[in-house]
Amino acid sequence: MRITRYAAALAATGVVLAGCSSDAGETTEEAAGGGAEVADDVSFDEGTTMAELADAGTITVGTKFDQPGFGLAGPDGVPEGFDVEIAELIAAELGIATDDIEWVETVSANRESFIQNGDVDMVVATYTINDSRKELIDFAGPYYEAGQDIMVAAGNPLGIQGPDDLAGRNVCSVEGSTPAEEIRTNYPEATLTLFDVYSKCADALRNGQVDAVTTDNVILTGLVAGAPEEFELVGNPFTEEPYGIGITKGDDEFRSFINDTLEASFEDGSWAEAWDRTAGAITGTDAPEPPSVDRY
Amino acid sequence: MQFLIDNFDLFWDAFLTTLSLSLLACLVALVLGTILAAMRVSPIPPLRGLATFYVETFRNTPLTVVFFFMIFGLPQIDFVIDFFPGAVLSVGLYTAAFVCEALRSGINSVSPGQAEAARALGLTFGQSLSQVVLPQAFRTVVPPLGNVLIAMVKNTSIAAGFSVSELSSLLPRLVNASAGDLTAILIGVVVGYMLITLPSALAVHRIERRVAILR
Numbered sequence A: 001m002r003i004t005r006y007a008a009a010l011a012a013t014g015v016v017l018a019g020c021s022s023d024a025g026e027t028t029e030e031a032a033g034g035g036a037e038v039a040d041d042v043s044f045d046e047g048t049t050m051a052e053l054a055d056a057g058t059i060t061v062g063t064k065f066d067q068p069g070f071g072l073a074g075p076d077g078v079p080e081g082f083d084v085e086i087a088e089l090i091a092a093e094l095g096i097a098t099d100d101i102e103w104v105e106t107v108s109a110n111r112e113s114f115i116q117n118g119d120v121d122m123v124v125a126t127y128t129i130n131d132s133r134k135e136l137i138d139f140a141g142p143y144y145e146a147g148q149d150i151m152v153a154a155g156n157p158l159g160i161q162g163p164d165d166l167a168g169r170n171v172c173s174v175e176g177s178t179p180a181e182e183i184r185t186n187y188p189e190a191t192l193t194l195f196d197v198y199s200k201c202a203d204a205l206r207n208g209q210v211d212a213v214t215t216d217n218v219i220l221t222g223l224v225a226g227a228p229e230e231f232e233l234v235g236n237p238f239t240e241e242p243y244g245i246g247i248t249k250g251d252d253e254f255r256s257f258i259n260d261t262l263e264a265s266f267e268d269g270s271w272a273e274a275w276d277r278t279a280g281a282i283t284g285t286d287a288p289e290p291p292s293v294d295r296y
Numbered sequence B: 001m002q003f004l005i006d007n008f009d010l011f012w013d014a015f016l017t018t019l020s021l022s023l024l025a026c027l028v029a030l031v032l033g034t035i036l037a038a039m040r041v042s043p044i045p046p047l048r049g050l051a052t053f054y055v056e057t058f059r060n061t062p063l064t065v066v067f068f069f070m071i072f073g074l075p076q077i078d079f080v081i082d083f084f085p086g087a088v089l090s091v092g093l094y095t096a097a098f099v100c101e102a103l104r105s106g107i108n109s110v111s112p113g114q115a116e117a118a119r120a121l122g123l124t125f126g127q128s129l130s131q132v133v134l135p136q137a138f139r140t141v142v143p144p145l146g147n148v149l150i151a152m153v154k155n156t157s158i159a160a161g162f163s164v165s166e167l168s169s170l171l172p173r174l175v176n177a178s179a180g181d182l183t184a185i186l187i188g189v190v191v192g193y194m195l196i197t198l199p200s201a202l203a204v205h206r207i208e209r210r211v212a213i214l215r
Helices: A002-020 A049-056 A082-093 A108-116 A178-186 A198-207 A217-226 A252-268 A270-277 A279-283 B002-006 B008-040 B045-059 B063-077 B083-109 B112-120 B125-140 B142-161 B167-177 B179-211
Strands: A059-063 A071-073 A101-105 A137-146 A148-153 A170-174 A191-195 A212-216 A231-233 A241-248
Touching: A049 A252, A059 A082, A059 A108, A082 A101, A082 A241, A082 A252, A082 A270, A108 A137, A108 A241, A108 B167, A108 B179, A137 A217, A137 A252, A148 A178, A148 A198, A148 A217, A170 A178, A170 A198, A178 A191, A178 A212, A178 B167, A191 A198, A198 A212, A198 A217, A198 B063, A212 A217, A217 A231, A217 A279, A241 A252, A252 A270, A270 A279, B002 B008, B002 B179, B008 B045, B008 B083, B008 B125, B008 B142, B008 B167, B008 B179, B045 B083, B063 B083, B063 B142, B083 B125, B083 B142, B112 B125, B125 B142, B142 B167, B142 B179, B167 B179
Parallel strands: A059 A101, A170 A191, A170 A212
Antiparallel strands: A137 A241, A148 A212, A148 A231
């Protein structure tokens, strides 16, 4: 009796795990570690954040752990992706090696408070620059321009071409994200289904519980790349999402330093290399034109 | 405070969702829990075994896993259930296991003489259970049953991760929109839950005082 009870419980768990398996992200980049040269003798003005970090020899970076191509953590807890490589470029410029970076998972809802509380030194996490966030923190960058797009089942059976076609349809996104708010505000005729992570949206689309998934195109291409026979991207971005690096409000020196570092990486090609190793490797797209840094 | 007034509609809708989810799940849990308890004390071994299997499965499975199975597992075998009914069933089926066990402890506290006397009067098993044993059992287990149901109200927050816009789903949503009002958002959500749980606790206390059996 007891044994059958355990066997049944195990079987039930197996079904559940099979149900939640998401193919996205199985194609993690092999080229981990990046190519950033760590600067040897760095010197910064006394009292600046750069000097503090360089002295400490370590930096705490917040990033996403569940976004293929940008920040995806393996079982060892070390994330890989474009955001990660950008953070490594900046750390290298501070004289901090990749191994000395401490990674912290920041999800959409906790990024501002992590920066404000000093839990992280900076956040590189597909983090859209906007005015209400600028009231709480400062942004360096942008280092990438994304746009909100729509993912549908392969073959696009419902013929969804853009956000206007979502009226009366069931569209999935993540609660607390900018794309969800965009649909809620500007396309109220669409029915929103909201989970806490995008992998559940992919499962719901696979099960036919939703008609489409919407968020930034780079996140969706990661999901499509994981299951190309099941999903496809509409490919018609309808918002502009400039990704910035979040830091403590008022730390203008640190912000200028990061902006300088980003511009240098645009110039010397290390930015494009980082793209090719990560998001580019997953999606098969060439590095886009780098955006121009917004020094406000 | 101003923030809470400005967003009253959102909080109210979310509160109603949590309230209706709690009430419906409570109904499922009480009805199913009672049936399970009756099965567990019944003289028919297969019924006892089935109820034991059910209780041990649900009591030892995290509620999140139950939700996952309901929302993402069942569609794999072509059984798609809407998110809200799915949440009601997940919370209800899960809580039923705990209701059953609370009730069974009440049944155990009823002296065997009661059941024997009922049998001696010629009552069937069903009659002696429903007329003699269960009424006494329920009166004994009011406080633990209250605990189970209040815990259930808080457990409904897991539905936020499965597309039900209940109270706790306001946290990520509003924090993303205006992280500066974090304190107000937290207060709004906590007050929402308390508006459900505190009156429940009070009601449980009242009922206990009225029906408690002095042994």
